[in-house]
C-alpha cells in the first residue's frame with residue numbers, strides 16, 4: 001500500500017518465506033498462545049500461511065508447539081480457521 005516492502009516470515013507448516021500479510025501470526029504471551037491479528041503483540045511469534053492446508057498441517061505436525069516452545073491449545077487453531085473463513089480483513 002505504501003510501497004514499503006513487507007518483511008518476510010517463515011510459515012511453520014510449509015517453511016516458505018512469505019510477506020507477513022499472507023501469514024497469520026500466533027504469539028505466546030505469558031505462556032498463553034493467541035492469534036495476533038495486529039502483528040504487533042510483544043512476545044515469541046510464529047507464522048502460518050493463510051490457507052487451510054498449512055493450518056491443518058501445522059496442527060498435525062504440532063509446528064506451533066515447537067516454534068513457540070509450548071503447548072498451543074486447540075482454541076488457537078480453531079481461531080485461525082475461523083479467521084480464514086471470515087476472510088480475515
Ligand SMILES: [Zn+2]
Nearest residue numbers: 011014049054
Ligand atoms: Zn505455509
